């Protein structure tokens with residue numbers, strides 16, 4: 001049984017000076033009723049905590065570590081760039097290179113603005129949609145998480161849902177009233193919202209594959225329905241691909257489903273682990289942005305050369321390694337392994353996987369939206385999480401989060417993962 005004494009000591013110290021001892025709530029392990037471990041280092045698919053425990057990592061810093069942790073190519077490129085300067089606040093050529101790559105990878109993106117987080121990306125995308133349409137209302141879906149944007153912290157997923165605070169304190173009621181929150185996968189609810197206030201709706205924003213309430217999938221035709229109804233009403237359709245972008249396909253979910261949003265929020269993978277977000281889309285809309293247009297947005301560290309170079313290098317590595325196909329192969333191996341265990345155990349738990357993202361629900365029911373996820377067995381999940389961690393496999397510390405596989409998850413890692421998962425499932429379900 002691993003000991004985590006130094007992590008406990010550090011957590012006590014952290015709580016004296018950092019709210020909740022963490023800089024992002026989901027890291028506090030509240031939803032698994034425990035204390036977080038503190039990381040010492042990470043390389044490839046492995047992480048080591050300060051007590052020396054080694055783990056196979058399926059969180060991957062919540063998505064950015066698509067190659068695995070600390071890929072040599074990214075380290076070398078960032079080290080080299082750092083010698084030229086760490087931050088400029090002046091246009092630099094790296095910004096053009098990554099912008100061109102994003103426009104090339106994601107055809108719906110004709111122009112893109114780099115920011116420093118997914119939150120900034122979604123926040124500005126809805127401001128831009130409001131400025132472009134002159135309308136105030138937005139539609140989001142229960143369980144979708146778009147970062148801690150005031151307007152979007154309504155029935156939000158991820159850490160907000162994990163902590164049971166999907167409607168955060170501090171968001172003015174007058175602002176929240178402009179956000180219409182609907183159940184995912186229910187077209188009739190969207191039709192009713194447009195019947196009631198269609199010409200007031202600036203945007204619909206959604207994760208096309210919601211991955212902040214576990215991992216759920218749109219019903220056949222739901223995304224096309226959203227595309228059609230937003231076209232009809234002159235509403236901006238925003239795909240939040242901060243997690244799915246550049247991971248599930250080179251062009252994200254919109255490439256997989258063949259649906260073109262008006263704007264896309266991006267992040268994580270394109271930062272190579274450094275703080276990066278981006279939003280982009282139709283030039284006609286993007287040109288409403290300052291300095292040429294009336295919608296203001298800015299950022300001291302936007303386009304930071306180290307972050308740009310990290311993202312460029314990570315994307316180029318994915319190209320060089322045929323990363324998207326390989327990730328799906330590794331993801332299939334993972335899925336086959338887990339389904340094999342479930343068959344052995346005679347338990348038909350619901351497992352959702354697409355490419356390198358997955359979620360194992362402690363339920364044998366169909367999972368279509370966050371309400372279904374709320375009915376799953378959280379006690380079993382908690383037991384599973386800790387049993388897997390004690391076997392050296394780190395899954396996300398919340399039933400509302402997805403898992404991430406990287407190119408560095410090899411055969412041996414997969415074998416160890418399946419063995420650990422078998423033991424953890426027996427502990428959780430016995």
Ligand code: KE4
Pocket residue numbers: 024025026027062116117118119120122145146147148158159207211212240241242243267277401
């Ligand atoms: P950031 O501001 O955390 O960079 O991105 C916000 C965001 C926006 N959109 C989607 C679809 C996201 O998943 C996220 C953030 N993802 C969570 C993980 N579910 C970040 C983990 C955390 O909050 O610590």
